[in-house]
Amino acid sequence: MWFISNKILVRESGLLEGFRDCHCHLLPGVDDGVKEFDETVQILKEWELCGLKEVWFTPHIMEDIPNKPEELREKFKDTGTGLEKNDDLKIEIHLAAEHMMDGLFVKRLEENEVMPIGRDGDKLLVETSYYTPPMNMADIIERIKTKCYDPILAHPERYQYMDKRDYKMWKQRGVLLQLNLPSLVGAYGPEVQWKAEWLLKEGMYDYCGTDTHSINQLDMFLNSVMSKKIVKTVKKIAEAQEL
Ligand SMILES: [Fe+2]
Known part of the structure; x- marks a missing residue:
């Protein structure tokens, strides 16, 4: 009996064709993401095969991983120089950060020790603990806006x-x-998947990212299956996102 599946391998779905990734941990050796430059190259090559056009490296800045913007910029420069030697890599790379709204965040914000995302530098990628909200989250969000940044909350489905x-x-x-x-x-479990599907259905998402930390994690994602309907919905968001 013939039947047509409504699911497709992510790798073959065209999901990442023309995609601009606004969240990943590919700057080597600075956080819990990619450790070595060669792995960064490997991931970027894999992404090019999928049609990805642009990537924003967003290393963590948090109390536990106290990266400084200046050091990250230096590391990014070195990485860029290394990547220039790979002539076949056409993917555009940029640097921003994923900021934990922890005890040091407001100080960093006030001292301009943050790394905005987007060509106009007018957005800030932020996250919270998965288990508890920061104290005075509403106040922190207002402070971000007062600094003329639009706050982008990373992976809300994971909280x-x-x-x-x-x-x-x-x-x-x-x-x-x-x-x-x-x-x-389902990479983070069924409950997170359910929340993500609900947020997607409700049209709540403004941005999409992969939050890639390693080649293994990326391969697992690319070798998963996704419904064709979801692929279509996500592509619309991805095409509309302003970076
Ligand atoms: Fe992240």
């Missing part, structure tokens, strides 16, 4: 303490939401 009401409330307060694509294939 265990957030529910449907929270997502709606943060959207109303001008927080942009960034989907981690692996959430849609």
